[in-house]
Amino acid sequence: MKKLATFIITALSAFSLSAFAALNTEQNLAKEKGLILYNQLKITSALPYLEEASKAGDQDSQYYLGESLRKRNRYMTTAAQKWYEAAATQGNLYAMIQLGRSGNDLCVEMKNCPVSEVKPTDWLLKASLLAEPKAQQGDSEAMYLMYEATLDRNWLEKSAESGNSTAQFWMAISTRQGEGFVLPWKRKESVAHWFKASAEGGNPRAMMEYAAYLHESGGDLEVARRWIKTAAERGYESGVTSYGAYLAHTPERFGFELDLVKGYAITSLLKELDEGGSMQSYVEEVLPEIAEKMTPTQILDAEKFADQWKKSHPPLSFFPDKLGR
Known part of the structure; x- marks a missing residue:
């Protein structure tokens, strides 16, 4: 317990200072490039850029490098754990939570999990101890992280009610899946409420979900078209795909006015996603x-x-979700 308390004091100091590594121009460009490639699911291409910024001590890059290595191998590897721990010792709560989840990782079934001085359950405890004071002070992101660390849905709801767009998105998803106490005839309305709130908070995934809800429920298609356009303007792959196709009427949906030039142009942007699944086909x-x-x-x-x-x-x-599974 003394060792855990010492860690928490150290991590709290780091958490309050955020990432204390100052990147030079070249390292910062590498971080930005790495994150762009990571978000485009070009994991292998992202690795050298994230590694450059990670070696310079940037905790965000360390976290995403850990994510990249874990996702590429589909389980927690020694290399992934190394970078998660580097970020966690700087107070990165996302890294702590991923380390905490390693107790249920595929590596457990494979019996090749990396050796660690800290148990997964202790990482989750550390994340909770760091996040809870901020959550109690009204920090909506900290509330959401408390939910991820504890799986207590009350924290998810509190975060959503405090305006966190990620929590609002997952409130919509979980409500649609039948979770939470909602009167049966109010469930669709509740799902729409949370998708709308998340969309208004800037979440492009929620924008597309809310647009789909409006279409399916016979809602305002002008509003639906606006959300699809906004999602595309944010760069969201699904928004770009839909906006381009609907402008070109391939197929015609949502009542978009035919615009072959814009439809072709926007669809052609997707060529860039040459490592992101079946996009090229x-x-x-x-x-x-x-x-x-x-x-x-x-x-x-x-x-x-x-x-x-x-x-x-x-x-x-x-x-992709910052706390990827």
Whole structure:
């Protein structure tokens, strides 16, 4: 217990100072590049960039490097644990929670989990001890992390009610799955409420879910179209895919006005996601279908529009959960 208390005091100091490693320009660019690639599910490509910033002591990069290594191997490896622990000793609660979850990792069944001086349950306890004071003070992110560390749904609800868009998204998902006490005839309404709140908080995944709800429930399609467009403008892969397809009427949904130039241009942006699942086969199928309806001049205009879009919008992203499973 004395060892645990010592760790907590040290970690609390680090947590209050955040990441104490100052990156130089080159290291900061490497971090940014690594995070872009990570969010595009280009895990292997992201590794050298995240490693450069991690070796410089940046705790966010250390955490995402741990995530990348774990996801690439699909279980907790020695290398992944090393970087999670590096981030955790700087007070990174996300890293502590992932280390805490390693007690249920695939490596347990494989009987090859990395050796650690700290038990998974102790990592979760440490995360809780650090997060709870901030949560009690009204910090909505800390409330959400308390939920992740304890699986107490009350914390999820408190975080959502305090405006955390991630918690609001998962409140919608869990409510849709039948969790929580909600009157049966009020459940869909509750799901929509939380998706809408999360969308308004900037969560592009919730934007697409809320747009789908409006479409399915016969709601305001103008509002639905606006959320799809906003999700695309944020760079969310699903938003870009849907916005491009619906503008080009491949298929026609949500009542978007036909715009072949924009539809082709936005769909062509997806070529960049060449490591993110089956995206290339989708692009190779849909782009020619749109091009058949276009003139050569329109295709040139679309290429110019796509170039302008890339310069004025965030990079494409799948927006994976920060606390990935």
